[in-house]
Structure formats: structure tokens, C-alpha cells
Amino acid sequence: MKLKLALIYDNECPKLLPTAYSQTYRDMFLALHAPFEQTSHYVKDCSAKDIDADVIVIFDIHSSHHIEIEGLAKHPAVKYTYFNDPHQQEFTGRYIKGPEVHKLGAEQRTHRAIDRGVNFIICPYQEGYYEHIAPHIGPDADDMLFWFPPAPSHKRFPLRLLPLERRRHKILGNGILHGGNGAYDFREWAYSQPETFYMKHAMERPAVPKGIEYGKLLCSFAASLALCDWYVVPKYQEIPLSGCVTFAQYQMDYRDMGFRDCQNCFFVTKENYRDRALAFLNSREDDVYYQKVATEGRKLIETKWTAECFAEALYQHACNQIQRINTLTQGVEL
Known part of the structure; x- marks a missing residue:
């Protein structure tokens, strides 16, 4: 029973x-x-x-x-x-x-x-x-x-199988920046870079999709940023689950979850972000390598971390x- x-x-x-x-x-x-x-x-x-x-x-x-x-x-x-x-x-x-x-x-x-x-x-x-x-x-x-x-939940991402070539070939930056405790210092820097397609968070701009609609927003982009100085906040899981290429700030928990650089995500720092972002942005929209990285990240979340x-x-x-x-x-x- x-x-x-x-x-x-x-x-x-x-x-x-x-x-x-x-x-x-x-x-x-x-x-x-x-x-x-x-x-x-x-x-x-x-x-x-x-x-x-x-x-x-x-x-x-x-x-x-x-x-x-x-x-x-x-x-x-x-x-x-x-x-x-x-x-x-x-x-x-x-x-x-x-x-x-x-x-x-x-x-x-x-x-x-x-x-x-x-x-x-x-x-x-x-x-x-x-x-x-x-x-x-x-x-x-x-x-x-x-x-x-x-x-x-995978249920919030019904479009997660959409291939990268059918998405906007940009790196989305969308998240809270306030807090004053240092948790989002790198995020704030990365969002200000020209390689990032920055979109204000729903708490700052109500017209931005949130809740259930947020999954659809992520699935419309080929890549997105999962950045936090402290923890693997929800974006670390939502972004790969949506089928995006995940550009992530390194966290021990992410490693323990099974994420590996250049295999199912890309770990970024202030020193390498521009090079890694440009390499992606200048690639073909149907690039097999980036599609494989995105797919492997999605599968890892689907099978272990939903x-x-x-x-x-x-x-x-x-x-x-x-x-x-x-x-x-x-x-x-x-």
C-alpha cells in the first residue's frame, strides 16, 4: 500500500x-x-x-x-x-x-x-x-x-523540444537585479554586456511574461544566462529544461547535479564571457555542437531534476x- x-x-x-x-x-x-x-x-x-x-x-x-x-x-x-x-x-x-x-x-x-x-x-x-x-x-x-x-515541472515547458534554429539566436538575460547582498553582482555585469539580450524582470516590467508564460518565453530563445553568486536558483534548472543553451555561473551544486562545461552547459566568468558569447552568436543557427549541448542539458534536468x-x-x-x-x-x- x-x-x-x-x-x-x-x-x-x-x-x-x-x-x-x-x-x-x-x-x-x-x-x-x-x-x-x-x-x-x-x-x-x-x-x-x-x-x-x-x-x-x-x-x-x-x-x-x-x-x-x-x-x-x-x-x-x-x-x-x-x-x-x-x-x-x-x-x-x-x-x-x-x-x-x-x-x-x-x-x-x-x-x-x-x-x-x-x-x-x-x-x-x-x-x-x-x-x-x-x-x-x-x-x-x-x-x-x-x-x-x-x-x-516539465509541464511548464511544452515547447522545450523546439530546435535552436527555430528560436531567436540571442542570449537572453532576464532576472532580478536588486537585493543589495552581492548575490547578483555578476548577473548585473553580464546583463549590461552588448552580447546579452537584456529583458527586464517581470517584477520591474509587468508586461514581461511570468509564471506559466515564462516557460514559453525561455523556449523562444536559443540561449540564456543562469547567474547567481551564491546558489543554483531556479533559472539554473528552468533554462536547460526549456531547451536553451545554458551559460551559467559556476556553482558546486550544479557540478553535483551533473553539469559539465562544454558538454551540457557553458560556465562563464567576466574573463571568458565575451569570447564564449560571441562564439555562440557567430555560429550557424543550426550548429550541431550547440544543439547537442542544449539537448544534453535538457535531458539531464528531465531525467533527474524536475x-x-x-x-x-x-x-x-x-x-x-x-x-x-x-x-x-x-x-x-x-
């Missing part, structure tokens, strides 16, 4: 709404339903006694949903919680055009997870986890990490944990 899932989340979280400019986290949330026999939802204070589930996932991306569930720590289900932005500091304020929010900092969110009896922390960024979260966990930090990068892959990986992980617990319990009884 398949496992039962309980999802605990904020149904007003901007990242989970159909109107969100980025649909990746919503993709992951929705995909979680498929592998399980049934899914129950909890958005308000309740008692753990009311939760009929083998697996509990607290899908609270920024630790800003302050739901109280009495007795949660003692519930026998395998419990996961999602931590995006592990560097996050405590913040009270308001989302842009959104509700008021109180986000917990790294230490607070970690202690709350432990108090809730959470077994595993789903974190999309390994380096960020070990720098900001692990110190508050201690020796169990390795065992508690369930790493999976931001994972878009939202559907995330859901299956978590389901299998939970099955393994339950089997291990049952084996240990039987051993004690014997």
Missing part, C-alpha cells in the same frame, strides 16, 4: 499562488501529491491527533507560516520541512504587493524544526545549508539534509526511512 502524505503550508504564501512570478516552488508543491496514496492539507492550527499520515511535509519555504500543531513532535510520521534561502535573517515586513510577513532567521527556524520533531530538512543549496543551518543542528546535520535543488523527480525522490526516501524504522523496531521486539 502506498504512503499517505500530510502537507502543512500557508495557502496565502505568494510563492505557491498561480500568480507567482516564479512557479518553481509551486511546481514542487503540486508534484508532491502524485506519488502518495492520498494527501491531506493543513493550513490552520490543529492537533497532531487529527493528522492521518505516514509522511508529513511542512512546505514553509521561508519559515514564515507560524501554524501551531499540538503534539506534532510526537507524531510517528516521518517529518520533513522545507528551507529555502538558508542565509535568511529574521525579517518582519511586507512582500512587494503582498501580505505582511515574519520570516525566521537561520537559528530560529532550525530550533523550531527540531522542536517540531522534524527528521529531515529539505534544502536546495548544500553550501548554504552547511554554512547557515548545520551549525545550529550539530553532529546530526549530515543525516538531516535532504538536498534537492529548485525543481521546475519537480516530478523531486516528488519521487522524497517518496522513496520516506519509504526507506519507514522501512529502516520498522526493521529496528522488529529487532527490539525480538
